[in-house]
Structures are given as structure tokens and as C-alpha cells.
Amino acid sequence: xxxxxxxxxxxxxxKGGISIINCAYENTAFDYxxxxxxxxxxxxxxxxxxxxxxxxxxxxxxxxxxxKSAKQFSLHIMDSQPGDSATYFCAALLSGGYQxxxxxxxxxxxxxx
Amino acid sequence: xxGVTQTPKFQVLKTGQSMTLQCAQDMNxxxxxxxxxxxxxxxxxIYYSASExxxxxxxxxxxxxxxxxxKREFSLRLESAAPSQTSVYFCASNRAGGxxxxxxxxxxxxxx
Numbered sequence: 001x002x003x004x005x006x007x008x009x010x011x012x013x014x015k016g017g018i019s020i021i022n023c024a025y026e027n028t029a030f031d032y033x034x035x036x037x038x039x040x041x042x043x044x045x046x047x048x049x050x051x052x053x054x055x056x057x058x059x060x061x062x063x064x065x066x067x068k069s070a071k072q073f074s075l076h077i078m079d080s081q082p083g084d085s086a087t088y089f090c091a092a093l094l095s096g097g098y099q100x101x102x103x104x105x106x107x108x109x110x111x112x113x
Numbered sequence: 114x115x116g117v118t119q120t121p122k123f124q125v126l127k128t129g130q131s132m133t134l135q136c137a138q139d140m141n142x143x144x145x146x147x148x149x150x151x152x153x154x155x156x157x158x159i160y161y162s163a164s165e166x167x168x169x170x171x172x173x174x175x176x177x178x179x180x181x182x183x184k185r186e187f188s189l190r191l192e193s194a195a196p197s198q199t200s201v202y203f204c205a206s207n208r209a210g211g212x213x214x215x216x217x218x219x220x221x222x223x224x225x
């Protein structure tokens with residue numbers, strides 16, 4: 001049972017463009033939505049996260065947009081750079097409950113010069 | 114800072130062989146986790162340990178056992194490896210109730 005659906009599975013963006021990755025969740029009890037970034041040969045690392053009491057969170061070139069009524073959230077990477085090429089995972093969980101986390105299947109982003 | 118350290122980085126096994134994946138963290142975290150990563154499947158939780166002395170099954174525990182040796186170390190054992198266990202395995206840790214998971218760099222396991 002996939003509780004978090006992530007799309008697309010792969011994405012190619014030109015340098016300077018906007019990368020958009022979408023996730024949809026089912027369990028309305030989830031209250032913490034992190035994004036993890038994974039470079040080849042490395043473990044995932046927390047990139048940015050949001051709670052459902054806000055509709056948007058921005059950290060540098062990375063923005064999460066959150067639509068509670070639609071049960072959807074997305075990651076936007078502005079001015080995408082080749083160094084952003086990585087796999088991105090969305091996740092949904094109850095606060096402090098990584099025992100019950102559900103990760104999306106991942107999006108492999110390639111930013112071409 | 115070492116963070117979360119996993120050994121080995123690569124391993125090839127024959128079907129039926131056993132092995133133990135080792136994980137250690139130096140951040141004094143209470144909780145530790147083992148995930149497997151497969152193409153098109155994302156990260157799936159195998160086992161976790163909320164605190165020293167406790168372990169619980171995650172989403173895909175069949176074929177695996179774990180040991181929380183002490184607060185720092187959490188090992189994953191494959192008693193009789195199967196080709197379906199070919200995967201990349203990640204250990205992770207966080208403080209109790211923490212919102213950030215810290216991952217190791219992974220073990221790439223192939224079972225032939």
C-alpha cells in the first residue's frame with residue numbers, strides 16, 4: 001500500500017530552469033513532510049521539510065508548496081544547477097515517528113548545462 | 114564527525130550464505146533504523162530500534178534479524194541470503210522524537 005505517491009520518477013531540466021517534483025499522500029493524520037536529497041553513492045540527507053499549518057516554505061533555491069485540502073505537496077528547485085543532480089525523496093509521517101514514515105519512490109533529477 | 118558508519122560498503126553473497134551488516138553512530142542517538150532501497154520502491158523500513166534494548170519490525174522484516182548491541186551499534190543479519198535481498202541497505206539514526214534522520218552511506222549487497 002503506497003501511502004505517498006511521488007512523480008515523476010525521472011526529470012531532466014536545463015541549467016537555470018525550475019525543477020518540480022510532486023507528492024500526494026493519503027493519511028490525513030500525517031503532520032510532517034520532509035524532502036531528502038541523495039547523491040550517488042551516498043545516503044539521503046534532509047533537504048527541507050514542512051508542516052501542514054503553512055502553505056509554503058522556502059530555503060534558498062528550494063521551496064515546498066503544500067496543499068492540505070488536496071493532500072499534495074511539491075518541491076520546487078529554482079535556478080536549477082548541475083550540482084542539484086540527485087535523487088529526491090518525499091516522505092510523510094507523524095511528528096517524531098520515523099518508525100511509521102512512508103517514503104515516495106524517488107525522483108532522479110538530472111540538470112544539464 | 115563520523116556520523117553514521119556502515120560496513121561493508123560492498124558485498125557479494127551466494128544464495129544461502131549468511132552475513133551481518135554493521136552500523137554505528139556517534140551522535141548519542143536513541144533511535145536507529147535499517148532501510149533497503151530498491152529501484153521504483155523507494156526506501157522501505159526493515160527494522161528499527163527506538164532505544165537501546167528494544168527492536169521492532171518495520172515494513173519488510175522477513176529474512177532479516179537485528180541486534181541493538183548498545184546505544185551506538187545496530188546490526189542487520191541475513192541468515193540465509195536470497196536473490197530478492199539484492200539491494201542497497203542504509204542504516205539511519207535520530208534522537209528520540211527527532212525530525213531529521215541521519216543516514217549512513219549504504220551497503221550495496223548482491224546475492225547471486
